[in-house]
Amino acid sequence: MQQSFRSFTSVADVPDVAQLLQEAHEIKKQPLLHAALGKHKTLGLLFFNASLRTRISTQKAAHNLGMNVVVINVGTESWKLEFDDGAVMDGDTVEHIKEGAAVLGQYCDILAVRAFAGLQNREEDYSEPVLNSLMRYAGVPILSLESATRHPLQSFADLITIQELTASKATTTRPKVVLTWAPHPRALPQAVPNSFAEWMRRADVDLVITHPKGFELSEEFTHDVPILYDQDAALEGADIVYPKNWSPYAHNYGAALGSAWREYAAWTVNAQKLARTNNAKVLHCLPTRRNVEIADDVLDSTASAVIQEAANRVYAAQTVLKRMIESLS
Amino acid sequence: MQQSFRSFTSVADVPDVAQLLQEAHEIKKQPLLHAALGKHKTLGLLFFNASLRTRISTQKAAHNLGMNVVVINVGTESWKLEFDDGAVMDGDTVEHIKEGAAVLGQYCDILAVRAFAGLQNREEDYSEPVLNSLMRYAGVPILSLESATRHPLQSFADLITIQELTASKATTTRPKVVLTWAPHPRALPQAVPNSFAEWMRRADVDLVITHPKGFELSEEFTHDVPILYDQDAALEGADIVYPKNWSPYAHNYGAALGSAWREYAAWTVNAQKLARTNNAKVLHCLPTRRNVEIADDVLDSTASAVIQEAANRVYAAQTVLKRMIESLS
């Protein structure tokens, strides 16, 4: 019997990752096999932040299942939301999430939401105010399209891609997957690396994380994953390399590097670095800053699998939506 | 034979309110009974202002009828419109409503529009420049999603909800419905209370309006409805309480209270005030300012029916769209 789940916000919502992956590969082979499953079901996509891949791949996944989709850009199309319990709302927030979420739950069978970390206040970000308010008040299953601390659909698509890329390698050992910090002028959330770490720990891979001192992620996500400060050593023999910037978690939470990113230019992943690997394929959630995070000589080479990875976002979303629809009845 | 109508912009467009209500209750029981009625019909949703409930409930209503929906956010996605007849358009308006409306009428079978009052010029607002221009030039039925002076789909949903809430009360008398002004820091239009007054006057309820002196609505909408300046007296024995802010109409048109809203803090509807009522249920069109218009101890209690009311927006819109589609052929 297939597992089903109501909400999908972290790998903890998935009882059996291997089974979910198997289903994703099957859906990729026949994406229109369940084209009537979601008929007359409404998926609401709630964007607090910009989105390209997520916006379109999730719509496509829903269409493949026959669902209706409504998109809400919260900032430009709707009302500024209040999240504080007991607030006297005489400032610039117009609607409390208690009403906003409950109303959306009346119109949508499943609510999907993107709400990035603000990177001003670590405790607030890691309490997931938007996601948890929706979970609490909407009354319908919630699908995370990247929250303050996690990006589970991305990690699921990453894992689908890693399986595809390593299946063809004639090897009896688990693939070595290296998540490497890479420079970036702006402050980015830790959501992608956090999720990547917790998904890879549930998968049949050997994960290594490498980053400069000071960029440690929360141990809640990394647990016992080996962490190296020497990128070259980490890349040795890698099958998969995942370069990704994130801003500091432990100290100077969310600080941007600005032009000081150049002090970390040695961390940019380029072809020369890949020479140390086991003919590794390179993944990235995208968007990526060319020649800052990853060099042209990687992205424009056959080592890059970022487009295949992006394509798999459809099947990750579709697999999860299929399970959520099944859990509705 | 069922009544049909071409446009829906006020209760005056409805020959028989009781019949429309009856149909809404039936549609709520079987929302997918007419899932093919709107096939290959296009509904255009034109937003000059922010929207959450209206945006999504109207899309859902259209989907339930099998319609295609196109959404246009006029400010951010399209061209700034000119409304003045004879204008020499060498300023910042790019397209005259004469062309804009006529073109939209070529693409859409029904046009729905939200255009709030500007609150700068009463005569202009009450002449409904946007709505009336569309009515005049689009050549297709117009559905109001809140205009400068009315919000008919909201009032229709309010009435559906009032019937649901009072049907279970074993009473032979008409329900007492109290529309009470409530404070708010910003200037809000009179559209919701105007519409509420004219719809309740057509319904089988006893309406009372209460507000501080100086917040009189236009008599065009209130007519002979009893108006009390004493909120406590008005609430006595109420079955339904509808707290809602509006800015002044007669003098200081559209003036904002700002921080002076606190001088009216006694008008905030809270649990203590509800003690005077006949176990009243509380409605609000939403969004509402918590602890300014309505206190947490009401919104978080079983007295609140605002979510049920929001849910009924789908069935109000669907009933009206069904009639409009029927009038097309």
Add this chain to the structure above:
Amino acid sequence: MQQSFRSFTSVADVPDVAQLLQEAHEIKKQPLLHAALGKHKTLGLLFFNASLRTRISTQKAAHNLGMNVVVINVGTESWKLEFDDGAVMDGDTVEHIKEGAAVLGQYCDILAVRAFAGLQNREEDYSEPVLNSLMRYAGVPILSLESATRHPLQSFADLITIQELTASKATTTRPKVVLTWAPHPRALPQAVPNSFAEWMRRADVDLVITHPKGFELSEEFTHDVPILYDQDAALEGADIVYPKNWSPYAHNYGAALGSAWREYAAWTVNAQKLARTNNAKVLHCLPTRRNVEIADDVLDSTASAVIQEAANRVYAAQTVLKRMIESLS
């Protein structure tokens, strides 16, 4: 056998204009004849600029063919794109078009894009950076919704309309079509007149262009089309008049007239000027500045065919999309 094509960005993509026109007229008669052709195909609409007609007519065309549509407003909903090859992306661009286009190509069967000329740098504009990047990297057919130098769907709709308008004239000669420059306070691209010229040159009409000295278009588009500096002479005996502003191409590229447009007020097309014509019908791509480009006494008269022309945008888009879908299989 019907011609099919992969991309549609200029008239050069059309092997046989007469055949395409014939098909458009047939589709207009029965717009739902191919309502299943595009089932499970996804059209992505990518807007770098504002749009009303194009936004809605293209969606409607896609719906008439049974396609799914996803809309992306690049500026407000997605990431700022980088177009320079080899850029070190440490500034404000977040995603390179190489990835952006390739990813969109994974999700969409056909990509439609609107990207106006920036009017700052002629060489850059005329190299079509956005359109050509998409053509190069997306890997799927590209449909132009107006690029820096051309607006082919508009010109195709213009031609459909011209055929409709002149078919009823009992004449054995080719219709005389006059494209006349008209004043405007802002700087507009040359895309519409460029396209109009190259499409009319492929059609069974006699095209004349008239404009003040200094507003010459690129000869790449006008070739041997007669160009007159005397508007009155040009209008003599015209069957179709197409007033349209464009900013200078050869010198002062993209300069705005501002209030100096009034020095050209004699170029505004009004009823008096039309008296010289052969009872001409007036077209415009819209939006148009009333009483600057075209006077009220034309737009409000039976001489105006701009709404019919706008309606034909649906059938132009639908004919092209139909061909593109056919070319997919």
